[in-house]
Structures are given as structure tokens and as C-alpha cells.
Amino acid sequence: MNLNQIQEKIKDSRLFRKRRLQSRIPLEFPMVLNVELTNRCTENCIWCPRDSMDRTQGFMEVTLFKKIIDEASLYPKLRKLFVHWMGEPLLHPDFLECIKYASSKKVAEMILIATNGVLLTEKIMKGLIETKVDELYISIDAASSGRYEQLKHTKHFENIKHNIEHAVALKKQLKVKLPFIRVKFLETDLNADQIEAFKQQWRKNADSVFIEKDLSIWDGKSQKVNANIKGMKSYLKNYGELESRYPCDRIWYLLAVQWNGKVSPCVCDWNGENAVGDSNIQTLREIWYGNELKNYRYHHVNHAYDRLPLCDACDRWGTRHMGDWLMKHKEKALSVPDGR
Numbered sequence: 522m523n524l525n526q527i528q529e530k531i532k533d534s535r536l537f538r539k540r541r542l543q544s545r546i547p548l549e550f551p552m553v554l555n556v557e558l559t560n561r562c563t564e565n566c567i568w569c570p571r572d573s574m575d576r577t578q579g580f581m582e583v584t585l586f587k588k589i590i591d592e593a594s595l596y597p598k599l600r601k602l603f604v605h606w607m608g609e610p611l612l613h614p615d616f617l618e619c620i621k622y623a624s625s626k627k628v629a630e631m632i633l634i635a636t637n638g639v640l641l642t643e644k645i646m647k648g649l650i651e652t653k654v655d656e657l658y659i660s661i662d663a664a665s666s667g668r669y670e671q672l673k674h675t676k677h678f679e680n681i682k683h684n685i686e687h688a689v690a691l692k693k694q695l696k697v698k699l700p701f702i703r704v705k706f707l708e709t710d711l712n713a714d715q716i717e718a719f720k721q722q723w724r725k726n727a728d729s730v731f732i733e734k735d736l737s738i739w740d741g742k743s744q745k746v747n748a749n750i751k752g753m754k755s756y757l758k759n760y761g762e763l764e765s766r767y768p769c770d771r772i773w774y775l776l777a778v779q780w781n782g783k784v785s786p787c788v789c790d791w792n793g794e795n796a797v798g799d800s801n802i803q804t805l806r807e808i809w810y811g812n813e814l815k816n817y818r819y820h821h822v823n824h825a826y827d828r829l830p831l832c833d834a835c836d837r838w839g840t841r842h843m844g845d846w847l848m849k850h851k852e853k854a855l856s857v858p859d860g861r
């Protein structure tokens with residue numbers, strides 16, 4: 522690990538994140554943005570609600586993407602810009618143009634992209650190298666073709682392996698450090714036995730191997746995800762015995778923009794039913810302190826979660842760690858910067 526990576530690791534530690542957020546609330550602008558270039562995908566993972574969406578599928582207009590970036594660049598740097606949400610970002614026909622724009626505007630401390638790797642061609646990888654994107658998460662989740670097919674319902678495993686090996690070789694050949702390539706494995710009851718094999722496969726062939734242990738049910742409203750996940754030990758170990766509920770800090774630092782510009786209060790809004798604004802006709806700043814998002818924060822600190830259809834059945838608050846602080850500093854948590 523080099524010095525920069527060590528610094529980033531410290532910044533991502535729970536304590537550091539908590540302290541930073543506490544010292545900055547009320548935030549002038551979100552610290553993290555998820556921008557969904559598309560909600561289409563090449564795969565059909567058993568844990569992902571994407572294919573049960575009612576919302577239309579499409580691609581974000583480049584002009585809208587640039588508008589979002591232009592606005593974000595007016596505020597203190599985002600801690601993280603995730604150029605994905607639901608769907609596969611590399612499907613976007615102007616993917617590289619969007620990434621290059623965000624990077625040229627130096628809008629975030631880190632630009633991160635999660636991809637399933639199916640479309641990680643040499644052209645895309647060269648573009649990402651040129652742009653010095655910080656991190657590429659590649660969600661592989663299996664160590665064999667058969668298991669991959671069982672989990673994602675396609676035969677893309679070998680293709681993805683080949684793409685990643687090629688991407689790593691290209692970085693070596695060009696002697697570059699970025700993008701940092703993190704291969705990702707979401708642990709479930711159906712693949713936990715392949716974790717060691719996965720680590721072996723990638724230990725020497727990727728910059729980092731990430732075993733994700735937070736298997737979730739999103740907002741709890743996808744029948745498919747509930748049916749596939751809720752009975753799993755990998756889910757129950759995090760969410761099986763939650764104690765009494767406390768406010769969830771996500772709505773104090775994050776916004777998620779759907780491909781069509783509608784803005785959701787949280788990434789758990791996979792079906793986009795809980796938009797709190799529209800970035801086509803409003804600024805994100807207006808939305809960030811608009812009445813709808815203020816209501817979210819108000820109901821959270823008053824434990825009125827049943828007033829919020831998105832949060833009501835969600836249990837991902839259970840992995841957040843600022844509930845006590847938010848309760849103790851209600852006034853601050855509900856305030857607006859400089860009375861604006």
C-alpha cells in the first residue's frame with residue numbers, strides 16, 4: 522500500500538467518517554453522489570432488484586450529467602462520486618465522455634465506478650487510465666463459471682476474467698497505478714464456499730480483493746430480493762437481530778440521481794418511487810434542503826420512520842453509526858447552513 526492508499530483507508534474508517542460528518546453537518550452540499558448513467562444491465566444477479574423495477578429503462582443525457590458535475594464543482598469537493606447506481610454504467614454509449622468530464626472538473630476526492638466487468642474493453646480501460654479514475658470495483662462474486670451462472674444467469678464469467686486480466690496487464694505495461702482495481706465478491710450462502718478460491722485467483726492479479734459481507738435487501742420492497750436473501754445466514758448475521766431503531770445518517774450526506782434526473786434521498790430507492798426532486802429543473806442544492814428531504818431528516822430524528830415509505834421497511838439503518846449523535850444534536854441535524 523502506498524501513502525495515498527493508506528490516507529484513503531484512514532479517511533474511510535468508521536471513526537474518521539463519523540467525525541468528519543459530525544463536524545460538517547449541516548452540509549452545504551452532499552458529500553457523496555451516486556449518479557446512475559443507466560439502469561439497464563447485462564446480468565441478472567439474484568440479490569439485485571434491478572430487474573423487478575417498474576421504472577423506465579434508459580441512459581442519462583450527457584448534458585444532464587455535465588450539469589450535475591458543474592453544480593457539484595461549485596461546492597467543497599465531494600468525498601466520493603460514484604458513477605453508477607442501479608444498472609451497468611459501461612453500457613452508456615458516452616461513458617468515457619462523462620467520466621472524463623467529471624475528472625477534468627476535479628469534482629471529487631475520489632471517482633469510483635462499480636462494474637460487472639462484462640464490457641471492460643481495452644478502449645474503456647485505456648480511457649479510464651488516461652482519466653486517472655481512482656477506483657474500479659469489479660463485481661465478480663464467484664470463482665467458477667458454473668457458480669457465476671447460478672448467481673447471475675449468464676455465461677460471462679470467462680469473458681470477465683479475460684477482461685480483468687487484460688486490464689491489469691495494460692496498467693503494468695503503461696506503468697500506471699490508477700485506476701485501482703478492486704475485485705469484489707458479495708458473500709452469500711450460495712458462494713461462501715468459494716471465497717478462498719476467489720482470493721487465490723485474484724490475490725496476484727488485482728490490486729485488491731474485497732469480500733463484501735453486507736448482503737442487504739435494499740429497502741425491503743423487492744419480492745425477488747426478499748425471497749432470495751431474507752432466509753440466508755449471510756443476511757441474518759447483520760440484520761437478524763437489530764436493536765431498537767435509530768436515525769440513519771445516509772440522508773445527511775448522500776444523494777442518488779436516477780438516469781432521468783429524478784433525485785432519490787438514498788441508494789435504497791432502487792425503484793425510484795421516492796424522488797425528492799428533479800435535477801432537470803432544480804439544482805441539487807435546492808433539493809438538498811427542499812421540504813421533502815427536510816421531512817426525511819425530521820421524521821428520522823423523531824423516530825417516525827412509518828411516515829417514510831422508503832425507510833419504513835428498510836433495515837440498512839442498522840449498519841449506520843451516527844444515530845446517537847443525531848438524536849443528541851437534533852437542532853443542528855435539522856438546521857440549514859447559514860440560515861439559507
Ligand SMILES: C[S@@+](CC[C@H](N)C(=O)[O-])C[C@H]1O[C@@H](n2cnc3c(N)ncnc32)[C@H](O)[C@@H]1O
Nearest residue numbers: 568569605606608609635636637660735736737
Ligand atoms: C447495483 S450494482 C451496479 C454496478 C454494477 N452493475 C455492478 O454490479 O457492480 C452495485 C453494487 O451493488 C451490489 N449489490 C447488489 N445487490 C446487493 C445486495 N442485495 N446486497 C449487497 N450488495 C448488493 C453489487 O454486488 C454491486 O457491487
Ligand code: SF4
Nearest residue numbers: 562564566569608637
Ligand atoms: S448487481 Fe450489477 S450486474 Fe448484477 S444485476 Fe444488479 S446492476 Fe446488474
Ligand code: SF4
Nearest residue numbers: 769787789832835837
Ligand atoms: S433507512 Fe434505509 S432507505 Fe432510509 S435512508 Fe437509511 S438506508 Fe436509506
